[in-house]
Amino acid sequence: MAKGQIFIETDRCKGCALCTFYCPVHILKLDDTQTNAKGYTPMVTFDPDKCIACGFCAIMCPDSVITVERFIKEAQK
Amino acid sequence: MPKSKIVYERSEGLSLMDNSYCPGCTHGIIHKLVAESLVELELLERTIGISSVGCSALNYDFFSCDMQQAPHGRAPAVATGIKRVRPNSIIFTYQGDGDLASIGIAEAIHAAHRSENITIVFVNNAIYGMTGGQMSPTTLLGQKTTTSPDGRTKAQGLPLRIAEMMATIPGATYVERVSVHNPQHVAKAKKALKKAFSIQKENKGFTLIEFISTCPVNWGMTPKDAVDWAVDNMIPYYPLGVFKDATVGEEK
Amino acid sequence: MAKVLMKGNEAMALAAIKAGCDAFYGYPITPQNELPEYLSKHMALNGRVFVQSESEVAAINMVYGAAGAGARALTSSSSPGIALKQEGISYMAGAELPGVIINVMRGGPGLGGIQPSQGDYKQITRGGGNGDYYLYSLAPESLQEAVDLIKESFDIADYFRNPVMIAVDGLIGQMMEPVTFDNETPKWELEPKTWAADGDRSNREKNVINSLYLDPLMLEKHNLKLKAKYDVMRDKHQRYEMINVKDAEIVIVAYGSMARIARTSIEILEEKGIKCGMIRPITIFPFPDKAFRELQDSVKNILVVEMSTGQMLEDVKIANECERPIHFYGRVGGIVPEAEEVVSQVLKIIGGEDNA
């Protein structure tokens, strides 16, 4: 079960792939099947259920295209 | 549906405009850190940033605070001029190694010498990125550039260690070298920047944070290889750490 | 405050304080040192900023910074130091920033000498640095005029959003004269500096101070905007003094200290029965070409006198539009022509011994 999710501003992504190397659960990759508004192949999550909302991808993104949301468990309220 | 909260988003210290850097260039990470630090310290509205000359010349468009563009190397002088007439503002210069370590070394040293209440964000990627990959004062020995085609030799100068040098200046208050090669170091780098801005806020004098950065294009590498190259080659020569902290023991 | 006796450099410094100068940034060079020395003491007493910079290059860039933040900033230097300041001056013109630069000229080229000279005329009136720009340049002939013009110069700079150069030679900097600071000087109508990047973003969008235009069409637009500003200076803000020109048979063109000496020459010539007049440019950019259109037909010759080998001569030729023969007399190396030398040159011209 995912602990959170990321939102990617796909059209701002430059496809540098730095984020993909720092994802501890290896769920990010460049999507070779599409190009964005800038002409880059953007990054996508291929297994979002594994996301742990650690934020590493966003922290390493030079273009600030990733927003990270963490789910809050009811029990913790 | 479980409740949620946003734990990371684009900083409001950055403008809406996309930065113009090449894919994977760590300039973008450093920009985020400057923006986030200023926002978290609630300093953004009274900040004036000084753009320099180099790849970051256009960054007056990328930050959402007031900005002034400076001639090559003169950012610390421009910053001095502003800070003296606007002492309540927060001033940072954003300079590369060509700008600061070469043409602007006098301005950088003397801003520290006068202990100007400014923060220098020094981005060291060991090369002139903007003008097409020429040798800079921080280019490593053996490193090939367009003006050291056979690799830098001693005859072209041994690479300058700016943080170490600036730390010797009596007027410098805080000097640290950081890197942004992984999330842990990005966090450390942000801590260093926040410390520098806090020191400035308290009028305690000159601060400089040197960032080990990359240039995938002119180094001829993928972004990830460039980061790894910086870790393997730059950090051994340019060790990370605090080189000067004149605020230690001050509270007591 | 009644009249006091002051050295030129001190008087100019005090005039800047009276003009509301917020900050001075400068570097030592003879013969202008009394100016920063005076300000090092008096700026602080008035709650203003004084910084001795590491170089002229740094000083002008501090002025550029302070001006960008909306302050009234000043720097001063002498010829070789002004050459070093050209980088920042060009950026100021490009970013449309006001500021005042005092140039107490000495001999050149290179290290030259420390005695008075007018050898910077072209450096001053042709912009000086890279790119297509000009400075509004004022050349007073006395300490009183220098004081009055400096008091006004900060307004002029703010009005045009362009640097103003005060061009004097070493003599004006070093000489003693009685001056008063009480003269009423023109007040220009100034807009608030809403463009300033002053770090107070609480009630507005961000401001950017910049001279970089990578799009050629944008840069052309910017260049033409600057040109329009210089055209207004040329059309509406030429300043000059016509001295004794009515019925004159010869007219001297001289500015600054040289004009002051030529006044004595004119008196000596008057005693000899020769009617000699003078056009005294007060602005050297814009050059007062209008003055030449005021000359009567009685004027048969023009004599340009300078402490240079003829730096202003070309401007006089352009303004004269081939109407009259133009002669030149100058001394260089820091030597100031004596009134008698100018007189004998005039006599030569009238006697037909000097062909233009």
Place this chain on the structure above:
Amino acid sequence: MKRITIISGHYGSGKSEISVNLAINNKIDYLVDLDIINPYFRSRGLADLLEEKNIHLVESTIKGMTGSDLPYISGEGVVPFVNPDITAIYDLGGTENGARVLIQFLDRVKDVNEIDFLCSVNIFRPETADVKGILDTIAMYEAETQLKITGLINNTNLINETEEVDLIRGEKILIEVGKKLNIPIVYTVVEETKKNFNHKFLGERITLIRYIAKKYL
């Protein structure tokens, strides 16, 4: 007049012109120009005139460097202090830096009583416009040189615009200063163009001829 006269004062207080006039009028042997402050209007520019008058000019170590701002002081400046047969006038530069130059020679002084250390004052100079300003100035010179000022020169002037009443007002202020310090007004300077000033001023009158700056004024 004592064997040695040292003239101090802020720039614009007329030191150099007074020095030259005194040297010529009193046939003094040495005129020592110690002015490292002013780059222009120094007595060293008058080498030819002084030679003609048999006055030995001590200036920079490089002769004829009128147009120099290199502060080379000639060791010859010590000669009058050690040779009791030589009369001399020392012309100091304005400001405390100018006075400081003298210190290097002072350990050679044999008899302080042979020296007059005068302060020239022009009340139209903003720094010396009143008693307090003048006292502060004198205190500064004394602190720098460790010599006591022994007398005052009333050089009140606005150049061509000087009026007799100005000199009288200057004298009044200097009398007060003199009382506080117990020193006399030794000279009053009246320009030759103002010969018609009939007032009997304190001290000896110097009818001043402008040798140095005349042609520009």
